[in-house]
Amino acid sequence: MGNFGFLNNDICFNVLSRLPTKDLLRLKCVCKLWCQLISDRIFRQVLSPRREPISGFFFLQKYHWYSDDIRTIGYISVERQSAGLCQPVFNFLPEDVKVLASCNGLICCRSSFLSQDPALYVCNPLSKEWIRVNWTKPDIVASIGLACDPCQDTTNSLNNFKLVSVQLVETCPEDPYFSFNIYSSITGLWVKSEEISSCGGNLYANKVIFVKGYLYWLSNIAEILEFDVENEISSLIAIPFPNLDMESDLLYAPCIGESNGQLHFILVSDDGLLHIWTLEDFGWNFKCSRSLEVIFEEHPSLRCKSDIMWLTEALAFKDGYLLMKDCSNIYLYNVETNKMDKVLPTSELHEYSFGSCSTALTYSMSLVPLNSA
Amino acid sequence: MAIMYALKSSDNEIFEVEQKVIEQSETIKKMIEDGAATGEIPLQVSSKTLAKVLEWCKQRQHKTVENENDDNKGKRKKERDEDDDIKEWENKFSDELKADKDVLFDLLLASNYLDLPALLSFLCQLVADMVAGKMPEEIRRMFNIENDFTPEEEKAITAEHGWAFQP
Numbered sequence: 001m002g003n004f005g006f007l008n009n010d011i012c013f014n015v016l017s018r019l020p021t022k023d024l025l026r027l028k029c030v031c032k033l034w035c036q037l038i039s040d041r042i043f044r045q046v047l048s049p050r051r052e053p054i055s056g057f058f059f060l061q062k063y064h065w066y067s068d069d070i071r072t073i074g075y076i077s078v079e080r081q082s083a084g085l086c087q088p089v090f091n092f093l094p095e096d097v098k099v100l101a102s103c104n105g106l107i108c109c110r111s112s113f114l115s116q117d118p119a120l121y122v123c124n125p126l127s128k129e130w131i132r133v134n135w136t137k138p139d140i141v142a143s144i145g146l147a148c149d150p151c152q153d154t155t156n157s158l159n160n161f162k163l164v165s166v167q168l169v170e171t172c173p174e175d176p177y178f179s180f181n182i183y184s185s186i187t188g189l190w191v192k193s194e195e196i197s198s199c200g201g202n203l204y205a206n207k208v209i210f211v212k213g214y215l216y217w218l219s220n221i222a223e224i225l226e227f228d229v230e231n232e233i234s235s236l237i238a239i240p241f242p243n244l245d246m247e248s249d250l251l252y253a254p255c256i257g258e259s260n261g262q263l264h265f266i267l268v269s270d271d272g273l274l275h276i277w278t279l280e281d282f283g284w285n286f287k288c289s290r291s292l293e294v295i296f297e298e299h300p301s302l303r304c305k306s307d308i309m310w311l312t313e314a315l316a317f318k319d320g321y322l323l324m325k326d327c328s329n330i331y332l333y334n335v336e337t338n339k340m341d342k343v344l345p346t347s348e349l350h351e352y353s354f355g356s357c358s359t360a361l362t363y364s365m366s367l368v369p370l371n372s373a
Numbered sequence: 374m375a376i377m378y379a380l381k382s383s384d385n386e387i388f389e390v391e392q393k394v395i396e397q398s399e400t401i402k403k404m405i406e407d408g409a410a411t412g413e414i415p416l417q418v419s420s421k422t423l424a425k426v427l428e429w430c431k432q433r434q435h436k437t438v439e440n441e442n443d444d445n446k447g448k449r450k451k452e453r454d455e456d457d458d459i460k461e462w463e464n465k466f467s468d469e470l471k472a473d474k475d476v477l478f479d480l481l482l483a484s485n486y487l488d489l490p491a492l493l494s495f496l497c498q499l500v501a502d503m504v505a506g507k508m509p510e511e512i513r514r515m516f517n518i519e520n521d522f523t524p525e526e527e528k529a530i531t532a533e534h535g536w537a538f539q540p
Contacts, residue, residue: 011481011497018501025534029509032521035530055537075536086536126537365537 012037021052021365022079025126041369044127048105048150048368054078054319055365058099058107059085059330060206061349061358073099075363076343078321081332084344092128093121101146103210105366106161108146110135122146122161122185122370129370133163133183136190142167143203145215147229150368161185162229164215166203169196180227180234197225197234206359211258218256224265239265240277240284257317257362259335266322268292268312274322276335288335295333299340302331318362325358378405381413386420390427394434399488417486422479429492432462467499474516 016024016037028035037043056077074085090097090109097109100120107125111118118138123130148161163183170176180193201221208217210229216237217225224237239254254267263279264287274295276287292312296302315323320336323343330343349358376392378401396402404414416423470477477496484492504512513520522530531538 008482008485011485011493014493014497015500015504018498019505022537023505025538026509027504027512028530029522029527030512030520031518035522077537089536126534128533 009033009037013043017043017047021047021126021367022055024367025365038367044367044369048366050366051151052105052364052366054321054362056363057316057323057360058089058102058363059315059358059360060099073097076323076330076332076360078332081341081343084348089125090123092125093123093130097121099361100144100206101208101210102361102363103146103148103161104150105364105368106146106148106370107361107363108144108163110138110144113140120144120163122163124366124368124370126365126367127369131185131370134190139165139167141202143208143217145208145210145217145227147210147213147215148368149210149213150366164227164229165190166217166225166227168199168202178225178234180232182229182232193232195227195232195234197236199223199225199236206361207256209256209258209263209362211263212261214263216256216263218254224256224263237279240286253313253315255314255317257322259317259319264317266314266317268314268324272312274314274333290338295338295340298338302329302340302342313358315358316360316362318364321362323360379413380423381415382420382423383417384420386423387413388420388423388427390430391434394427394430397430397433397489397491399490401487418483419479422476422483425476425480426483426487426489426492429466429495430489432459432466433491463495470496470499471503 012033016027016034019027024038028038056075059074059076061072072087073089074087075089076085077083090099090107093109095115096112098112099107099109101108105124105126107123109121109123118135120133120135121130122133142165145164145166146161147164162185165181165183166178167181168176169179175198178197178199180195180197181190182193183190199219199221201219201223203217203219203225208215210216213228213230215227215229217227218239219225222239222241224239225234226237227234254265257264257266265277265279265284266275268274272292274290274292276289277284278287279285312324312326315325315330317323320334322333322335324331324333325346327346329345330349331340332343333340377389378392378395380388380390380395382388392405396405401414418426470480477500481493481496481500484496503515507515509520512518520527
């Protein structure tokens with residue numbers, strides 16, 4: 001019988017490097033040699049330029065009316081929705097955190113505001129490596145984006161990342177603007193960008209994503225703030241609208257996400273329709289509309305008739321997977337296959353779920369190495 | 374007339390092979406260029422494995438020659454048909470190797486030793502496909518790998534990624 005032990009490490013390395021990260025975690029249990037190879041920094045460095053598909057979502061909640069954080073963060077796996085909310089995830093960090101942004105396997109968190117000395121952390125929750133980033137002027141309303149692209153990183157020596165903190169400046173109340181502070185992992189410093197952007201609204205916390213060199217923040221005034229991280233140029237993109245009665249206001253919660261390297265805009269309108277657009281070179285391209293009622297009819301086991309349609313919220317989207325929440329359940333919907341699954345009942349979320357709002361961040365597993373603090 | 378070389382397997386069997394076929398091996402190509410390849414070329418590869426290596430090389434050679442002779446007209450359809458033929462041949466080749474893992478591992482080592490990048494890559498992908506989605510215990514059984522962890526150590530590795538672990 002063939003014996004793997006006869007093969008040299010180069011061949012094992014070659015074989016293992018062809019497997020997705022989720023398989024590699026399990027394969028660490030095969031034998032000590034495999035465990036050693038998979039944990040090796042060089043192996044992980046070689047792997048890091050791969051595009052990993054979505055693995056799941058980090059799910060977090062916040063009180064509606066208080067600035068306090070709810071300190072539990074759960075993980076929802078795309079492949080094992082039945083497992084519900086897995087916890088804990090970030091207990092390897094030295095304090096309680098709130099998750100701010102997720103990008104190619106790295107996560108940016110901040111101290112919970114009960115902390116004496118608030119800081120930002122960038123970590124890889126799989127390898128449990130983390131970096132503490134100085135946060136000289138902690139700002140609860142600053143919206144922080146994480147930009148890290150190992151596929152584009154030509155230096156290949158470090159997995160560089162940048163943090164972009166956007167602050168609303170209201171020195172002149174008639175003319176508020178956004179300013180950008182950029183932290184680079186190479187220099188270890190925050191530098192204020194000369195770029196500013198006019199914008200009347202606020203940015204949604206946790207609704208920031210990174211697509212092909214650009215960070216996008218969703219704002220509450222129907223605009224998306226775009227920031228070219230390399231060249232420090234910002235612009236505003238008006239969100240697309242379905243043909244709706246505009247008097248009905250934005251009662252529904254939209255979300256932005258990435259699929260096939262494109263920015264997607266998704267919203268569930270109050271007539272129970274799910275609308276999806278993609279951002280092309282020429283502007284928004286309407287992709288499709290789906291009736292939630294029809295989707296539920298096709299999945300009769302998922303909910304009872306008494307539920308009210310318009311309360312459905314689009315939480316997060318990536319690689320064709322949309323996480324949605326209504327008053328009774330959290331659902332995972334695959335836009336490509338039109339398949340919907342129930343992840344868990346809303347009532348199981350948290351003892352404080354009443355009076356709290358939820359956000360979710362997409363997560364793609366990666367063993368991308370990070371220099372430990 | 375094609376230049377022929379004689380390859381000698383570790384169990385002293387002689388294989389007569391065209392230069393073009395065997396030059397796919399960077400190791401042998403270098404031996405030929407260095408003038409080290411006179412008479413029989415002795416290789417640390419068994420005759421059973423060497424036969425498989427040559428089967429692969431001849432198939433690849435066949436493909437390259439045909440592509441060179443093609444004109445553009447009708448090429449697309451022909452390429453498609455050929456792709457189907459190659460796929461079919463590769464599937465058969467893979468199935469044989471999956472059934473006999475001794476040969477598979479010998480071939481992996483031989484492709485590494487002879488420096489045949491295309492074959493090495495093909496075989497590594499084959500093994501990766503065999504491993505994907507399998508449980509550690511299945512993989513150990515399939516490839517005769519000894520579990521050198523204590524149950525406690527194994528448990529600790531699983532627990533390390535508790536939230537992300539997919540059994």
